[in-house]
Amino acid sequence: METSIRATGPSRRWALPLAWATVTALVIAIPLTGMSGYWVRQILLAAVMALLVSGLNLSLGWAGELNLGLPAMYAAGAYVTAYVAARHINDIVLCLALSAAAAVVVGLLAGAPGLRLGGWMLAVCTFMLVQLIPITLQLIPFSVLGGTSGFTGIPVPRVFGTVLDANGFYITVIVVTSLWFAVYRNAVCSPFGRALLVLQQGPVLAQSLGLSRYRLKLTTYAFAAVPAGLAGTLYAYTDLFIAPDSLGIGLIMSLLVASIVAGRRSIYAVFCGVAFVQFINDRSTSFGEYGDIAFGAFLLIGGLLFGGGVAGLGNTLVRRYRRGRAAAADEAATTGTPPQIPAFDGRDVRLESVSKSFGGVDALREVSFVAPAGRITALIGPNGSGKTTTLNLINGFHKPGSGRVLLGDDELTGLPAERVARLGVARTFQTPAIPGEMSVLDVVGSGRIEAHGPALLPVVLRLPRYWRAVARNRKAAAGWLEILGLGAIAAEPAAAMALGTRRMIELARALCAGPRVLLLDEVASGLDPDELQELAGVLRKVRDAGVTVVVVEHNFSLVRSLADHVVVLAGGAVLTDGDPREIAEHPEVLERFLGSGAGVSGTTLEEHPAPGGQVVVAVDATAATDGAGTAERTSSHE
Numbered sequence: 001m002e003t004s005i006r007a008t009g010p011s012r013r014w015a016l017p018l019a020w021a022t023v024t025a026l027v028i029a030i031p032l033t034g035m036s037g038y039w040v041r042q043i044l045l046a047a048v049m050a051l052l053v054s055g056l057n058l059s060l061g062w063a064g065e066l067n068l069g070l071p072a073m074y075a076a077g078a079y080v081t082a083y084v085a086a087r088h089i090n091d092i093v094l095c096l097a098l099s100a101a102a103a104v105v106v107g108l109l110a111g112a113p114g115l116r117l118g119g120w121m122l123a124v125c126t127f128m129l130v131q132l133i134p135i136t137l138q139l140i141p142f143s144v145l146g147g148t149s150g151f152t153g154i155p156v157p158r159v160f161g162t163v164l165d166a167n168g169f170y171i172t173v174i175v176v177t178s179l180w181f182a183v184y185r186n187a188v189c190s191p192f193g194r195a196l197l198v199l200q201q202g203p204v205l206a207q208s209l210g211l212s213r214y215r216l217k218l219t220t221y222a223f224a225a226v227p228a229g230l231a232g233t234l235y236a237y238t239d240l241f242i243a244p245d246s247l248g249i250g251l252i253m254s255l256l257v258a259s260i261v262a263g264r265r266s267i268y269a270v271f272c273g274v275a276f277v278q279f280i281n282d283r284s285t286s287f288g289e290y291g292d293i294a295f296g297a298f299l300l301i302g303g304l305l306f307g308g309g310v311a312g313l314g315n316t317l318v319r320r321y322r323r324g325r326a327a328a329a330d331e332a333a334t335t336g337t338p339p340q341i342p343a344f345d346g347r348d349v350r351l352e353s354v355s356k357s358f359g360g361v362d363a364l365r366e367v368s369f370v371a372p373a374g375r376i377t378a379l380i381g382p383n384g385s386g387k388t389t390t391l392n393l394i395n396g397f398h399k400p401g402s403g404r405v406l407l408g409d410d411e412l413t414g415l416p417a418e419r420v421a422r423l424g425v426a427r428t429f430q431t432p433a434i435p436g437e438m439s440v441l442d443v444v445g446s447g448r449i450e451a452h453g454p455a456l457l458p459v460v461l462r463l464p465r466y467w468r469a470v471a472r473n474r475k476a477a478a479g480w481l482e483i484l485g486l487g488a489i490a491a492e493p494a495a496a497m498a499l500g501t502r503r504m505i506e507l508a509r510a511l512c513a514g515p516r517v518l519l520l521d522e523v524a525s526g527l528d529p530d531e532l533q534e535l536a537g538v539l540r541k542v543r544d545a546g547v548t549v550v551v552v553e554h555n556f557s558l559v560r561s562l563a564d565h566v567v568v569l570a571g572g573a574v575l576t577d578g579d580p581r582e583i584a585e586h587p588e589v590l591e592r593f594l595g596s597g598a599g600v601s602g603t604t605l606e607e608h609p610a611p612g613g614q615v616v617v618a619v620d621a622t623a624a625t626d627g628a629g630t631a632e633r634t635s636s637h638e
């Protein structure tokens with residue numbers, strides 16, 4: 001993964017492709033060393049299997065879905081190649097293209113319903129697909145595909161009319177595999193890959209960033225079918241015969257073992273996993289029928305012990321080596337003055353008689369208020385009064401039972417959260433939602449993936465459009481890190497940061513999206529006094545830059561010093577709203593916050609933050625019925 005803040009200059013851009021081209025050339029040259037035919041064949045089979053494992057990694061490791069149907073997509077590629085080459089046009093390039101397309105179609109037929117249902121349903125749907133292979137072959141006339149005894153008579157491959165000899169075919173296999181791995185690497189080391197990591201953190205975060213879970217998973221699923229189709233063509237041309245019994249569930253076991261050994265999000269380590277499986281397969285003939293049991297046992301033990309596989313181990317070592325160097329580079333990068341905060345196009349947020357209930361619980365009742373554009377509106381109220389529910393209704397996580405939610409003149413009522421995010425509503429969460437395996441810079445940059453991320457084609461081909469988008473997004477993300485004083489940790493893993501820092505990272509991510517409206521759910525809890533000062537300063541600046549800020553906050557000191565407008569919720573309804581001074585002196589607010597049991601009629605409200613992020617509310621309660629002088633009540637909000 002690309003995690004460093006350092007700019008990817010043209011010289012660095014060429015380093016990896018050059019290294020990969022050199023490795024490819026060396027592998028192509030292997031037969032020239034006089035290596036035996038047995039080993040050359042092993043390399044061919046390894047290349048075919050590596051393609052399949054990359055497909056499994058895409059769906060399992062990156063999209064987080066267990067796709068057991070790869071053998072069916074592989075079979076589609078192999079049979080399309082066999083049929084087209086034997087009966088129509090024998091051209092390996094044409095067959096590669098047709099097989100990839102056929103695999104995608106087969107994959108989508110099983111994947112579309114399975115992905116919509118999600119989880120284990122996809123595994124079940126795709127497992128059924130593999131079981132259908134022999135049944136389908138029996139249904140199709142023997143003369144067409146050769147039934148369950150296999151397809152014979154596949155011709156020696158040609159390319160643009162020229163016959164490919166053994167050496168030419170070997171080179172073709174290595175080049176196709178190498179090119180696919182370049183495409184695979186480009187796809188996952190990009191905003192597309194980071195969107196998939198965001199999705200793994202949870203659909204809630206993905207939606208709040210404007211990402212559609214279903215569209216992202218389906219795209220990845222279709223993409224994962226491509227190498228299976230390519231592998232099908234190469235397999236059919238390797239032996240010029242298709243053996244259907246090699247396309248069953250045993251194959252998926254081998255792929256799973258290779259993926260575990262390599263790491264389910266691995267790229268180059270896939271070849272280590274494949275080498276391991278080939279070695280075991282080779283030796284397993286000596287265990288006879290116990291080979292599958294050995295694989296099954298390895299799946300159980302390997303799954304438990306080798307979390308990240310070979311790739312995980314390699315990444316840990318590389319990260320350790322890089323950390324020192326990146327820190328030095330970042331220090332240099334943070335000495336400049338922070339960039340200017342850009343102008344935002346804030347809009348009013350209007351709730352009109354909004355009600356929401358969960359089962360028998362009325363979370364909100366007829367709530368109406370306006371959060372004015374370019375102002376900070378604080379939502380306060382006791383625990384359970386409906387503050388978070390209000391934010392969830394604005395950003396589309398919940399649909400109101402009745403009433404309307406408007407952004408300027410646009411109706412948000414009932415829109416899914418990803419559409420609301422695309423209209424310019426960004427948010428943070430009570431518990432920061434930070435995906436694992438991402439640097440601070442990448443997490444902040446993920447705020448811009450949906451609106452400013454390049455499409456998949458420029459990504460995999462690394463077109464100039466991709467580099468321009470990456471440079472723009474990195475600059476924006478690095479700028480927000482500087483503004484929030486986080487520049488020095490840009491290259492660090494974000495999920496490992498302390499709670500307060502993760503809150504600031506979330507805020508930076510939300511701001512990086514360039515929102516019209518910023519919803520902050522208890523953004524100050526867990527921050528130390530310095531961080532609170534910093535936060536208040538940034539929020540004032542973004543307010544002045546035009547963002548509409550709606551903040552749920554228990555810290556009254558912060559609310560009073562920051563908010564332009566306060567809405568007080570109690571029992572799911574608006575108790576009152578006004579400017580912070582009016583609210584601080586509102587008798588019913590005093591009563592509600594302190595509880596009627598205290599018997600407070602209260603005249604003034606003084607608050608100050610206590611150590612540990614608590615808010616101490618001290619009331620001059622001279623009129624209190626208990627006769628005590630000053631009552632002090634503490635409400636802990638962390």
Ligand SMILES: Nc1ncnc2c1ncn2[C@@H]1O[C@H](COP(=O)(O)OP(=O)(O)OP(=O)(O)O)[C@@H](O)[C@H]1O
Pocket residue numbers: 358361362363381382383384385386387388389390
């Ligand atoms: N998804 C849900 N399912 C069922 N009940 C819910 C759900 N979300 C909120 N509620 C209920 O709605 C009411 C309002 O909850 P909400 O979280 O909005 O309050 P809050 O003011 O944000 O509280 P806190 O300050 O503790 O975060 C509570 O009674 C809560 O139990």
